[in-house]
Amino acid sequence: MQVIQKSLSTKNYATKATVTGYLREPDEHAGHTSLPAIIFVPGGSYTHIPVQQAESIALAFAAQGYQSFILRYSFAGEKSPLLPAPIIELGLTFNMLRNHAVEWRLNPNQVATMGFSVGGHIVSLYNDYWDSEWLTQATSVPAMQLQPSAIILGYPVIDLRAGFPASGTDYSAWTTEPAKFAAQEHVTNSNAPTFCWVTNDDPIVPVNNSLAYANALAVHNIPQELHIFHHGPHGLALADERTAWKDDANQPHAAHWFDLAIEWLQENMLIN
8 A cells, every 4th residue: 555645735826735545456367447536525623633533444444445535725824714615625625536537547436535524514514515606616627526425423513603612602713704614504405425423412513414414405405414313422433443433432332333334335325
C-alpha cells in the first residue's frame, strides 16, 4: 500500500487543508484496472480531527477494495468565518481525485464521500451544494468534476440549531448564517444516494438531525437508507475494538453499519 499526502492549496485558494490517501494496487488478474474511491471527512467539533480513528476507518475501507482518502479540512480559526471553507475543500478533493484517476488507479465514476459528526455536517451540505453556482465559482471547477457518486453519514450534525453545539454555545466562528448551513433545508433533486447511520440515544448530536435530513431526502425522492441503532455513545466510528475509546464504544450491534454500508455502496455504485 502506498500512502500519499497532498495540499489542497491552489493559486486561487490558500488553505492548510490536506488529503491523505491510502492507495492499493488493483488485482489485474481478476480483471480490475481501477478501484472505487471514498473520501472520509472526520469529526472533531471543527477544532481537530481524531487522526488515529480516521486512519482506522480509511484502512477498513482499503481492506474492502477502496482507494481511501482522509480530508483534513480547515478548522475554526484558520478561516473566518469557517464555513463554507470545508465544503469548498471537499470539492477540491473530488477534483484532485478525478484529475489523478489514472495515476491513483481509481474509477472517477465511483467516488463516494463519508462524514461523521461535524464531518457529516460538511458532507451533507456538500451533497446539497455540489452543483451550485457558488461552489463551482469558489473551486473554479465544473460541477461534473464535483459530483459525488454516493454519500455516507455517521451520527451527522445536520443543523447547528438542532442540539449541537449545545444551546447557548457561540458558534459565530463557524458561521453567522446558520440557516444557510442547515443541510435539511437545501436538499435538491441532484442529491446523491445517501446512507445514514446513528444511535437513538446519542447524547451529543440528537437523532433528530438524521431524521430531518432523511425526511428532506424523501421529499425529493433521493434513494436513501437510514439505520437507527438502539444504543451507542457519540463517536462510535467502527464501533469495535479498532476505534473504541471507552468500553461503551465497543458496540457489536451498531458495528454492523460497516458491512451494511459496503453492501449498499456495491449496489448504488454498481461495484463488482
